[in-house]
Structures are given as C-alpha cells and as structure tokens.
Amino acid sequence: MAVSITLKKGLDLKISGKPEKIFAGDIDPAFYGVKPVDFPGLIPKICVKPGDRVSAGSSLFYNKMNTVIQFTSPVSGVVREVVRGDRRKLLEIVVEKKGNDFAEFEKISTENLNRETVREHLLKSGLWPAIRQRPYHIVANPDETPKSVFISGFDTSPLAPDYNFISYNSNGSFFRTGIAAIATLTEGRVNLVLNGKEQPPEILNGLRGVEVSYFSGPHPAGNVGVHIHHIDPVNKGEKVWCVNFQDVYAIGRLFEEGVYRPERIVALTGSEVLNPQYYRMLSGGSVAPMLNGNMKNGDLRYISGNVLTGSRIEPDGYLGYYDSQVTVIPEGNYHEFFGWASPGFRKFSFTKTFASALFPRKEYRFDTNYHGGERAFVITGHYEKVLPMDIYPMHLLKAILVEDIERMENLGIYEVAEEDFALCEFICPSKIEIQSIIRKGIDLMIREMN
Amino acid sequence: MNSLRKTLDKLKPHFTKGGKLSKLQSVFEGFESFMFVPDKVTGMGSHVRDPIDMKRTMIVVVVALLPALLFGAYNTGLQHFKAIGIETGILQNFWFGFLKILPLIIVSYVVGLGIEFTAAQIRGHEINEGFLVTGLLIPLVMPVDVPLWMLALATAFAVIIGKEIFGGSGMNILNPALTARAFLFFSYPGWMTGDKVWIAGLAKGQQVVDGFSGATPMALSAAYETERLPSFIEMFIGTIPGSVGETSTIAILLGALVLILTGIGSWKIMLGVFGGALGIGLLFNLIAVNPYMELPVYYHFVMGGFAFGAVFMATDPVSAAQTETGKWIYGLLIGGFSVIFRVLNPAYPEGVMLAILLMNVFAPLIDHYVIQANIRKRLKRAMVAMNN
Numbered sequence: 001m002a003v004s005i006t007l008k009k010g011l012d013l014k015i016s017g018k019p020e021k022i023f024a025g026d027i028d029p030a031f032y033g034v035k036p037v038d039f040p041g042l043i044p045k046i047c048v049k050p051g052d053r054v055s056a057g058s059s060l061f062y063n064k065m066n067t068v069i070q071f072t073s074p075v076s077g078v079v080r081e082v083v084r085g086d087r088r089k090l091l092e093i094v095v096e097k098k099g100n101d102f103a104e105f106e107k108i109s110t111e112n113l114n115r116e117t118v119r120e121h122l123l124k125s126g127l128w129p130a131i132r133q134r135p136y137h138i139v140a141n142p143d144e145t146p147k148s149v150f151i152s153g154f155d156t157s158p159l160a161p162d163y164n165f166i167s168y169n170s171n172g173s174f175f176r177t178g179i180a181a182i183a184t185l186t187e188g189r190v191n192l193v194l195n196g197k198e199q200p201p202e203i204l205n206g207l208r209g210v211e212v213s214y215f216s217g218p219h220p221a222g223n224v225g226v227h228i229h230h231i232d233p234v235n236k237g238e239k240v241w242c243v244n245f246q247d248v249y250a251i252g253r254l255f256e257e258g259v260y261r262p263e264r265i266v267a268l269t270g271s272e273v274l275n276p277q278y279y280r281m282l283s284g285g286s287v288a289p290m291l292n293g294n295m296k297n298g299d300l301r302y303i304s305g306n307v308l309t310g311s312r313i314e315p316d317g318y319l320g321y322y323d324s325q326v327t328v329i330p331e332g333n334y335h336e337f338f339g340w341a342s343p344g345f346r347k348f349s350f351t352k353t354f355a356s357a358l359f360p361r362k363e364y365r366f367d368t369n370y371h372g373g374e375r376a377f378v379i380t381g382h383y384e385k386v387l388p389m390d391i392y393p394m395h396l397l398k399a400i401l402v403e404d405i406e407r408m409e410n411l412g413i414y415e416v417a418e419e420d421f422a423l424c425e426f427i428c429p430s431k432i433e434i435q436s437i438i439r440k441g442i443d444l445m446i447r448e449m450n
Numbered sequence: 451m452n453s454l455r456k457t458l459d460k461l462k463p464h465f466t467k468g469g470k471l472s473k474l475q476s477v478f479e480g481f482e483s484f485m486f487v488p489d490k491v492t493g494m495g496s497h498v499r500d501p502i503d504m505k506r507t508m509i510v511v512v513v514a515l516l517p518a519l520l521f522g523a524y525n526t527g528l529q530h531f532k533a534i535g536i537e538t539g540i541l542q543n544f545w546f547g548f549l550k551i552l553p554l555i556i557v558s559y560v561v562g563l564g565i566e567f568t569a570a571q572i573r574g575h576e577i578n579e580g581f582l583v584t585g586l587l588i589p590l591v592m593p594v595d596v597p598l599w600m601l602a603l604a605t606a607f608a609v610i611i612g613k614e615i616f617g618g619s620g621m622n623i624l625n626p627a628l629t630a631r632a633f634l635f636f637s638y639p640g641w642m643t644g645d646k647v648w649i650a651g652l653a654k655g656q657q658v659v660d661g662f663s664g665a666t667p668m669a670l671s672a673a674y675e676t677e678r679l680p681s682f683i684e685m686f687i688g689t690i691p692g693s694v695g696e697t698s699t700i701a702i703l704l705g706a707l708v709l710i711l712t713g714i715g716s717w718k719i720m721l722g723v724f725g726g727a728l729g730i731g732l733l734f735n736l737i738a739v740n741p742y743m744e745l746p747v748y749y750h751f752v753m754g755g756f757a758f759g760a761v762f763m764a765t766d767p768v769s770a771a772q773t774e775t776g777k778w779i780y781g782l783l784i785g786g787f788s789v790i791f792r793v794l795n796p797a798y799p800e801g802v803m804l805a806i807l808l809m810n811v812f813a814p815l816i817d818h819y820v821i822q823a824n825i826r827k828r829l830k831r832a833m834v835a836m837n838n
Contacts, residue, residue: 235835329498335455335488337454337455338485340506340509351507351714353502353507353712369487369492369499371501372483373503375503375576375578375619378504378580378620378767382713384774395772410829411824425495425499426496426498429500429503430504
C-alpha cells in the first residue's frame, strides 16, 4: 500500500528566478573543486599534492576517522591547488581537467550485485559519500546496516530543479541499476518518495524493489528528513540512510559502465540570472562557464544549492557534492531608511505584517540582508508552522544551547538536520542562526556518543 | 536621508571600541538601527531572511493598541465632563483626554527606555524592542489620574525586577506591564481602587454633579448592585469608567483583529481566555446564589480589563505558554480564574490581572507537561521498535 501524506505546515518562498524547463546543454569546465567542507563532521586527510596526476575516480582525500571512505576526483587531470582556510582547514582541492582517464571498476550486472561488492565499489570509487545517514545527516558508516533507505524523488526548496525534468533527460537504466545496488545495502525497504501533486516520472516504469510513497505540501515536503520522520522515524540507536536522487544514477552507472562519473543536471536559478535554465555537468565542476554572460549587473551572491541551505561560492567556484542547483541573488549590503516601518510592498514575509501579504501570487526579488538585529527568543509558535514534524523546535534549540544531551535526545535530535530547520531560520524574527545551532547540537551528539 | 546616513557613518567610529564615546555604543546602535536597518548580510545558514524583525513585530502590536488608546483618550474626556456636568463634543473630549494621557505615556517611555538603554549598555547588547509595547501598555492599564511619580516608580519596578534581572526581553517570567500594575495595586491600593480614581479630576476633589457615582462596572458587581450596571452595549462600546485603555471592547477587538491577521498574537490564547471565562461563567449562572453569579456570562467579556487582558496581556509570547497545546490550556485557565477571582473574591474587584500573573508563573509547568507527552511518545516508539 503506497503511503500518501499531505502536509500543511511549511512555506514556499515566493522568490523569482525559477528555471525554465529548457535543457541548455552540457558544460565542460576546465577546473573542478572537491570540497571537504561539503561533508559536515569530516576530518579529511589529503593524499595528493599540487602537480600530481589523477584520473576520474582516484582518491584526493579520505576520512581520517574511517579511512576506507575515499573522496575522489570527478575528472582526470592535474591537481592545481590545495586551498586552506583558517588554522589550515582544508577547503578545496582544485583539479585541472586533462585527458579522459578513468579509474576502472569492474562492471557488475544487476543479478550479481551483493552487499560486499556494492560496498567495496562505492567506497573505492568515491560514491560512498553520496550515502548519508540519519541521525546526524553525515556520510554513512559502511560497517553498519540501516533499517531502511530513503530517496527523495522531488525537491520543494526555493527555485529547486524539477526532478521529473531531470529524469526525462537522464538514463533510466542507470536509475534502475542504482536502486538495485542500493537495495543490497539494507535488510529493510528502499523508499522512493514522490510528489503527490504531479504525474509520477517515467523512471517508475519497470522499477522493482522500492516502496513508493507520495508527499505533497509546501516546502519542506520534499526533504528526506520529513519523509523519514513520517514513514520510518529514527529512534535512538537506529540508522536510516538516504541517497540524493541524481546520485542514484551515478551509482547505477558505476556498476553498468565501471566508471565514476557523477553527472548532474543542474538548474541555474535566481533573480539575477538572465536565462535561468538547466545544464548538465559533473559534480565539483566550476560554475563559471554557466554563469558567463548570463548574469545581471550588481553586487551578487553566488550559491551552490538553494537560498536556504546552499553554500556561498565565488563566481568561479565549484558545484557542491550534494548540489544540483546554483542560485544567484543580489547582496543586501545596504542601509534601509526606517525599513522596519515601511509598508513593504516588495518584501515577502511569512507573517502578514507587510503590504506584500495583499498579493499572494507575486514573486519577489530576495536579497541577503538580515533585515534586523539578533535578539533573544521572543515570538513563539512560528517555527512550528514551518516544521512538519512532531518536534518542539524552540525547546530542542534551547536544549542544544545549554548542551543538555538527554533532553536533546528526548526532543528528537536524532530525527533532524539543519536543512529541516532552514525555514525556521528564515522566518525567525529574532534573527537567530538556527541551522548553526542544530549542527552544533549534532556535532555535540557525535562527540558524546562515540 | 543620504546626508543623515553620512553623518551617522562619520559619528560611528567614536562609538565603536576604542572611540571616545565607546561607553555609549549600545545607545548609538539603538538609534542607528532605529533609523536605518543595518546593512548586515547573511553569512552561514540561510542566505535570505524574512524582512520581519523585532522592531516590526513590536510596531504591529503598537498599531493594534492604537484603537484602544484613541478611544481611551476620548473616553477620558467624556467621563470627566459627564462627571462635572458639562456638555461637550467629541473633539473636546478627545483633546482633554489626550492631554491627560500624554504625560503618562511620556513618563512610561522615558523611565522604561532609560533603564533599557542602561541595561543594554552594561551588558554590551543591542537594545531590545520589547519596551516599545510595554511602555504603551503600562499607561493603558492605569487609572488616568495616577500620579506621575507613582507611574515612574511602577515602570522602573516592572522593568528592573520584572524583566532585566532575568536577562531582559525574552527572559522574563511575568508580563512586565502587569507587573507594573500589580506593583501599584498592592503598594498604593487607594490609587488603584474605589470610585474616584477612574475619572480625571475626581481624585483631586473636583465637584461632581448630583447622582454621579463614578463606580466602575466591576465595583458595582462586586457590591452586588448589578441592577445599576450600564447597558451591555455601553460597556461594549466603552463609554464607562475604567483604566485608560481597557473600557472599549470594540476597540480592543479591532486590535485583536490586527494581531490575529498579521499572525503576531496567538488567537489560541485569546479564544482560550474567552472560552475559559464562558465555561466558569456558565457554571456560576447555574449555581446563581448571588447577583454577581446571576450576571449573564457575556457581561464578563465587556467589563473591566477582561478583553484587554485577553488580547494584549495574556498573549505576550514571552510570559505565556510556548507550546501550541499549552496555549489553549493557559488561555482557558486565565479565563476561568479571571471569573473566579472576580466573583468569589470581593477584595479584588478585578481578577484578570491576577489570573494572568498567576498563569505566567504556571506557564512553564504547562509547557513541561505538554513536552513530556511528546517525549513519552518518542520513548514509546523507541521501545516498540526495540521489541520488534
């Protein structure tokens, strides 16, 4: 029986710059960057130096705490630069693309897939980090077996790419093989969650071994954390794994073609993009070719991912490991004269305290201004309206702030990730850094539990 | 605007660390951010933020208070001239009341903001906006003739003891405006009860026309003289003696509408308070052993500070219950206790203030039980999973 759940809580930002369903072509950047900071909690150990030759699928760094987990280069070429930040924190490893060598992996047909070979292949090729676990929303531990696996088949975040469009432009056979490979990793079910409001995509034809559920409602109805919470919630000691939709294709390709080729169809979005549309490129590729000549003028913020959870990049920065969207919005570094008192025809707000509430259909140009100063928690009951989970957000946040482990556990820290709280952060009138607090709580749990 | 911005930019270095006036940094920042929303941009986490901030939130509540304030000014004049037997027009009434209320508002804001600024400076924090609302609430729950020094003392007490010692806006346990009223209520009861204090001029011994009493509906009811009550419609409109802003139920409902439509005030608490009063009131109607108990239950809604308390005091998010289920319980209990205090305790004619303060204290306990239920549910789920 397919589960069908309609969520009421949440919020769709009325933000302009939605991508048109146009496939603008393949992009072949000269530079690629792999960013250890894409993986929260990771302590990377680098294994290349500038000048080294690498092939697609050969290791750049690995997890110091679990050395079997490799992070590999998406292309063949030469390591150009190792970028470090404060206290020598490893930020980026830049590879200049040269040639077309692939580290070769054995092709395995669907019938011969088993847990051991799948695990080995994923670890060696650099695709293992595509599998993340709940609790904590970090790269899964390959020595564990999850009670189930979740794949979200749609994205509700602001200006998100349309997965139906992506699957239409991708190789369905890879997806089927990917699902078969992932299914070997769990004794439980593989859950594919689709948008209940749309026609199911074609990939479903002939797809076996998955449990399909339907979710509908405003963002974050597409978040995998929300799906897990409603279908198979994580209790203390349990593990649930999740894989991004497009990584399923990459995993399938690894077994069908024996190569690591993390292809993504990426939506270029945002109000400052002249032609927001879709491109095909590899994970880690430079976004510069896509942005070139396609931007409006002004002081801009470039984001790999969406405006709520994405990471800030330079205009010649690199697509994040888990991202299939690039967003460009204006910076908000201006002083607004009596801004808090303005009627606010051009300001989208969750509350109906601005004149924009009179025009529910309009789309707005969002910028990066804070619109106020940080305060203590004052207003109550707002976070709950955008968090479709049976969790008391403010009390969980307060438990994290006072580092009360037992209370965090009791209030559901195992079930959440920062992305689930991104909307709470957006609407917070006290301008509290909620996603950072959640990650801090998760880091604390990881430290205390190991 | 631009020249103002330039002046601020020029002055700013003096107020930052190492500058001549760095001791006044919070004050400067307070004024600067009041005039200009800061140019701070997002860093970690979400790249975009809702345009709402504390200033906007508080100003919405101030706007919601305006109908009650304006009507309060009119009614102050109306009651005064009625008492001394002079026929006047709407504008004259309003102007008289306005001049009476203005000093109260000024004193409340000057004293309260002065303390807030000092506290922010001591802590090195930005200035909290909470007092924008509290500073207007305090005059609205006072008798119009309250001496200004008394008001100043009450405001100082409310801000320091009621709020700042707990850590400022967001940390307080009791509603600061009600703390101010309760302070005067117990310290200077002669100025907070009786028939004279509610109408401008009477306490200072001005002559009244024959037959005019000045008693509030609360006092009449407590004395079981319910047959002398003004009509329901009079009390609903608010042309009756009482605290400055509490008399007009219709003006307060307009404010409630603003709070609910904008999503700033909790309709659950408001409805809860009315529901709780309705329940207990009907119960009293059934018992009906004295005239107060026989009073139709909907009279409670329009008498005294009930509506004002339900809409503006009980909904203060900091001192109220913080969970959604908790808000229902909290509201119902406030409503219920208000009527119980009114009817069963003639020593305190108005029960709403005490009911809200009492429930402020119990709000964390209510939340505790609501959250425990959530925790138990989670533990039970884990146990079931373990046994499978």
